[in-house]
Amino acid sequence: MKPPDFAYHDPRTTADVIGLLSTLENAKLLAGGQSLMPMLNMRFVLPDHVIDLNRVEGLSYINERGDTLEIGAMTRQRDIEFSEVAKKKCPLMHEAISHVGHRQTRNRGTLGGSLCHLDPSAELVSVAAALDAKVSVAGKNGTRSIDFAAFPAAYMTPAIEFDEMLTAVSFPCWPARHGYAFIEFARRHGDFAIVSAAALLEEDANGKVTRASVTLGGMGPAPVRAREVERALIGEKIEEKRLTDICETLRSLDAVDDIHAPASYRQQLAAVLPRRALLKAHRRLTGGAQ
């Protein structure tokens, strides 16, 4: 339970990080360390080089730019949790982050680290999927932007090259008047979610849904956007019986089967949690009125 031997680098600029990534073999980026450090301690990873991002300048910020929120890759989860602007512009993210590990891990854990680690049940990964985030990735030839839908390449593998690093994430925010909810089922508070559901809603003056986003986490390697449910909700009034029918279709989603829960259990949660999340989002949108 001790990290293996490695060479340690603590660059000060993004350009230096890219330089190191381009020249070193078998290098790992160390962000908040809340996933990489356990993996090093357990020797699940054996890097020859660890490139520590904690002293790189300019990667920790939360900026409001019109109707998007841009957050630097090394911004601590805690700083997002306590950011007034993040809470105002992206209340879904604020709600989700309280489920991310514990205070001690959120104090160190970063947004970029969470997205690149890409744990199947990670809350911030689901939030990025729910909000159609764009990920900025820096490499030798400059910076490129990736739609979050294309970011997960495989199980715990982001679609970025070995000589690239994630530098920022841009979250398109919903209008001030929208409903949101992030709920999850875990055995204990702070544990990995077995399944999570994120819901975002906009409704017209007659209470009919004009826009919806429904995301399930924990079902497979990456979050699943329930596009058919989102389409089916358009023009509907949020009402429990109708929601139950619409969300029932999610039971047929593929789900992983592991020591935490069988696939059928996740499928049951997939049918139930989005309904609850949508109802909660609707109650918030309408100020508690049903």
Add this chain to the structure above:
Amino acid sequence: MSETRKIAIAVNGRIYEETVPVRVTLADFLRHQLKLTGTHLGCEHGVCGACTVLFDGRSARSCLMLAVQADGHEILTIEGIAPDDTTLHPLQEAFRDNHGLQCGFCTPGILTTLLEFLRDNPNPTEEDVRIAISGNLCRCTGYQNIVAAALDAAARLRTQTAQSGS
């Protein structure tokens, strides 16, 4: 041979200049090199919370950090929370008076966690306390007396603040 680095780190208000192998965790550095064995190691992968210290005033798991990362930073361990050698911190007094510990292995991590939590949330509910210590495992107490001690400590600290403020 392992790469080493020279680091300067403030632990409990005292500056240490030490040479450390880069792969050594902050927890092992505190325990083996500085001989501050109050920080305990349970799981060594960030689950049990026993190794929690304050890193620049924020609670963090010292098994999930490298000692080199603490270069230039301030660490507070359990050894540093009492005001002097003969006086306990109100949090420690509350744990003693409420039987908030049995074997004591998890206690350093719980106290450092609560130190930050009560600083930021001086008037918590029982549920707040339970969430705050949800990242700390205790296999003796069943948590009941830990929660009682934390709430008692919050009251003692409020009284202390009110007295020092008046």
